[in-house]
Amino acid sequence: MPPTTPQPKDRDDAAVIVVGAGPAGSATAYHLARAGVDVLLLEKAEFPREKVCGDGLTPRAVHQLIRMGVDVDGPGWTRSRGMRWVAGGRSALIEWPRLGRYPDFGLTRTRHDFDDLLARHAVGAGARLRTGTKVTGALTDRAGRVIGVRAQVGPERTESEYRARVVVAADGASARLALGLGLRRDERQPIATAARRYYRSPQRSQEEYLELWADLRLPGTDRYLPGYGWIFPMGDGRVNVGLGALPNRRNGTVDLRATMDHWLARTPAHWGLRPGEGDAAEGQVLSAALPLGFNRHPQYGRGLLLVGDSGGMVSPWNGEGIAQALEAGEVAAEAVAMALTVPDGPAHERALGRYPVEMSRRWGRHYRLGNVLTKHVFSRAGFQPLLNGWVMGSPAVLDGMARLLVGLTDDPPRDRVDRVLGTLLRLVPEPKPSR
Numbered sequence: 001m002p003p004t005t006p007q008p009k010d011r012d013d014a015a016v017i018v019v020g021a022g023p024a025g026s027a028t029a030y031h032l033a034r035a036g037v038d039v040l041l042l043e044k045a046e047f048p049r050e051k052v053c054g055d056g057l058t059p060r061a062v063h064q065l066i067r068m069g070v071d072v073d074g075p076g077w078t079r080s081r082g083m084r085w086v087a088g089g090r091s092a093l094i095e096w097p098r099l100g101r102y103p104d105f106g107l108t109r110t111r112h113d114f115d116d117l118l119a120r121h122a123v124g125a126g127a128r129l130r131t132g133t134k135v136t137g138a139l140t141d142r143a144g145r146v147i148g149v150r151a152q153v154g155p156e157r158t159e160s161e162y163r164a165r166v167v168v169a170a171d172g173a174s175a176r177l178a179l180g181l182g183l184r185r186d187e188r189q190p191i192a193t194a195a196r197r198y199y200r201s202p203q204r205s206q207e208e209y210l211e212l213w214a215d216l217r218l219p220g221t222d223r224y225l226p227g228y229g230w231i232f233p234m235g236d237g238r239v240n241v242g243l244g245a246l247p248n249r250r251n252g253t254v255d256l257r258a259t260m261d262h263w264l265a266r267t268p269a270h271w272g273l274r275p276g277e278g279d280a281a282e283g284q285v286l287s288a289a290l291p292l293g294f295n296r297h298p299q300y301g302r303g304l305l306l307v308g309d310s311g312g313m314v315s316p317w318n319g320e321g322i323a324q325a326l327e328a329g330e331v332a333a334e335a336v337a338m339a340l341t342v343p344d345g346p347a348h349e350r351a352l353g354r355y356p357v358e359m360s361r362r363w364g365r366h367y368r369l370g371n372v373l374t375k376h377v378f379s380r381a382g383f384q385p386l387l388n389g390w391v392m393g394s395p396a397v398l399d400g401m402a403r404l405l406v407g408l409t410d411d412p413p414r415d416r417v418d419r420v421l422g423t424l425l426r427l428v429p430e431p432k433p434s435r
């Protein structure tokens, strides 16, 4: 017999609404559901769907997947042992460090698969996912506090409203929900842009290292790209090839596509990456923005938390954003689950205010230093000034630099590199949490 009263799964309200089912949103929803919270995850697209990305996961991202109980040994994952940096005609291999805190391997997987898998994982834990649901704005009470969202649902764009005690914005770099509430980005932080394309390259596809090229030049000039290029093995006969660039007044707008062609023309013909030779490219060159260095504040305010790219959480060191999105999702979920145990009021607000405090504790100093280097070094010539012949020939220095770039240190410190990096970061004043 059909049910006569609406079942809980059909309700349009929830304890928590999460907007966007990318890594940030699915991680937040997963951890909330695991804590027994009624969570509604609203996503405008239908899965599986494309997301422009390099598809590279560092050990810090893998660590978060393991914490979520994702089976990283199953089919579809390609493991990496470390990175290969190419600069100034030299190349150097750097193994992922053996730390107590993080695994010693990275992964690649297309976002087409990865985001679908994570969203299903959140549903498996008890989150309610609504795809084809485009959030158009926040619902606020008289005091301006967010109490839900408005959305257009399905192909007919049916107007709907969803209410919750807490709303999480995980809607990516466009950050529409935050912008609608007047939360503009911090103009002092640059926004990088990155582009990628898949190529069939059976030989490079089985590589065990994520390859990073630090000495790319802008076509028609002698200037170095203020960024780097990557070739990431996908394990399925393809590689993900791309590059990212920081804005720099001297260069004007960087033509990423032309720079990519200029670079790939230097690669050996048998890799299948040279422009115009053979038919190895699959699909178009697609590009998107990378909001860096905690560029949107406050990360919590008026009942709304910003998680992942919507809070500008991409690392200013290397353009990585998935580990940060997953980690922020877990931190946000913990703060929200605690806040839900008390009625609305000061104790509720204090619990939610733990989110920016914990994010600052984890990443604040690292990002502050990264933001300074981005402004004064990386935005001029990428990593090229740091990767001279001496550095490229010094495995210990490269190991230290790699750990700094990816944020891989042990706690308590494991070795001399950890101690040096720990001391360096302690010298950086911790920024005030973004409230």
Ligand SMILES: Cc1cc2nc3c(=O)[nH]c(=O)nc-3n(C[C@H](O)[C@H](O)[C@H](O)COP(=O)(O)OP(=O)(O)OC[C@H]3O[C@@H](n4cnc5c(N)ncnc54)[C@H](O)[C@@H]3O)c2cc1C
Binding pocket: 019, 020, 021, 022, 023, 024, 025, 042, 043, 044, 045, 051, 052, 053, 054, 055, 056, 057, 058, 133, 134, 135, 136, 170, 171, 172, 173, 174, 176, 194, 195, 196, 242, 286, 287, 288, 289, 290, 307, 308, 309, 310, 314, 319, 320, 321, 322, 323, 325
């Ligand atoms: C070219 C490129 C290469 C990159 N390479 C890497 C890499 O190799 N490794 C890495 O770690 N990071 C990489 N990044 C960064 C990484 O892609 C992001 O940091 C990461 O996707 C952030 O996750 P997120 O969940 O915050 O946002 P997103 O992944 O953008 O997810 C946001 C979700 O919200 C949905 N959404 C948006 N608006 C609405 C709305 N109004 N209503 C409902 N749903 C909505 C979107 O459809 C999407 O599913 C790269 C970025 C680019 C551009």
